[in-house]
Amino acid sequence: MQRPDLTVLAIPAFIGAMGAEYWWQRRSPAEPGTIRAGDYELNDTIASLTMGVGSLLAPVVAGPVVRRLAPGRTKGGTALLALGAAAGVVTTVADVLRRRREHGGELPEAGVLPSPSDPIVVRSRVDALSLMTAGAAVAAVGSTAVAAASVWALGTSATRLTRLAPIPARRGALTYVAAIAGWDFIYYWNHRLSHESRWLWAVHVVHHSSERYNLSTALRQPVAEAFTMALPYGMLTLAGIPPRYVEDARAINLIYQFWIHTEAIRSIGRLETVLNTPSHHRAHHGSQRQYLDINHGSILILWDKLFGTFEPEDEPVRYGLTRNIHSTNPGVIATHEWRDIAADVASASTWSDRVGFLLRGPGWAALRRAQPAPSPESTCAPAALPVMG
Structure with a gap:
């Protein structure tokens, strides 16, 4: 039992x-006219109690899902990993095409950032290529993260580790x-x-x-x-x-x-x-x-x-x-935070930022979003942002 x-x-x-x-x-009421947190x-x-009940039910639902999404163990897991790889390729190709378009058909010289005032730079333009890049980036990061979590969960389960004691x-x-x-x-x-x-x-x-x-x-x-x-x-x-x-x-x-x-x-x-x-x-x-x-x-x-x-x-x-x-x-x-991560990944223009928006700290993400566009005098990559938890 x-x-x-x-x-x-x-x-x-x-x-x-x-x-x-x-x-x-x-x-022991709060002082009149004040709100005590x-x-x-x-x-x-009610919201807190609902989330509490949800936390008890979630493992019952999530457990079978995780087992079905582990690459190499099920067809679903293998398909998930293939989706991540394909989306990654699409994102990378779209990055190259977008940069070519933004620089008049030529890629910028290595290590050089274009001036925001340069007329050949296309800014804030929503088109099919930008949407494809954003969607593919989210699919690549999301599917890879889920696949990795599934592999980790199965590989480090208490049952498995107990057998290895x-x-x-x-x-x-x-x-x-x-x-x-x-x-x-x-x-x-x-x-x-x-x-x-x-x-x-x-x-x-x-x-x-x-x-x-x-x-x-x-x-x-x-x-x-x-x-x-x-x-x-x-x-x-x-x-x-x-x-x-x-x-x-x-x-x-x-x-x-x-x-x-x-x-x-x-x-x-x-x-x-x-x-x-x-x-x-x-x-x-x-x-x-x-x-x-x-x-x-x-x-x-x-x-x-x-x-x-x-x-x-x-x-x-x-x-x-x-x-x-x-x-x-x-x-x-x-x-809400998952949606914010997806939005940040979709808006990022480099793989380092896309991965950073998932793995680095919330403080880093806030600073990265707030970072102003590079000035016309910028000729090299910006310094690394500080990590904040």
Whole structure:
């Protein structure tokens, strides 16, 4: 008989805690005329709960899809890889044709950027060639990313890694603690990468999309994790940790994270130096510059202090994104960053930018979009943009 998921069993406790938090808010209302970000708002709460239910159902749907899209394993996977390769060729050929057209039938001299005032440069022209380039670029990047994610998911599955374990599984209290600490360590890096790579951010941004911060926000979970790449938690089985312990470590990690999504608890004293707490996590959800890409830990805040990503909560937090979506529609919440990535890839004119818009940080993408056109004096490629998470 399959063991029940501890996170599912904890759902009644989650609902009860949300009720208690709401009761506390009613007993301690915000100052008249002010809006407290921790207070419940009906549409926002419904959106968070909807995303939470979706995160439970998504693996049931995504699992079979991923298995059918792995190149070399199924016809669908092979076709997907062929689509990516063909689209890549079309994009490259279209790039060459577009550059020839923009430079009077001749390609520019290597390393030289044309002047925007040059009459032979065709700017902001929407035509068949531009549309073909944009569509092919999106198809190439998107299909290759999905194929890569499928191969990674199958190659790093817990079942596969368990079979490769070089040492037999060990049981006992110390191994159980090692499983929890090991999961927490891997989680730190996956969470950090989810802020530093836009591909992973497109999945994780769901959790940061609310401008409210209460226990319902903890349930606003991603639904597209199957289509990205992350460090596999199954690696713990290679160290002799039984799969059952790994499953429990996952559940304990997620359950712990629930209670830190609240404004009702300001501090827990000296434990703040070791544990991730509501104060630390409030800062993590902040959209101010000093709060971006910090406090990635789950149970322990020690990882952030060790690897230089810790920032204390030292001013009131403004929750949400640097560019808020202003929507409680679950479809918008789940897909808005994917649409933005597709638009950026479609508008890019080089492969380095197309790949960068997928793999580099959200901050890099924002800077790249805002970069002005090269001046007439430009005679060489622009300097590399700084990477921002």
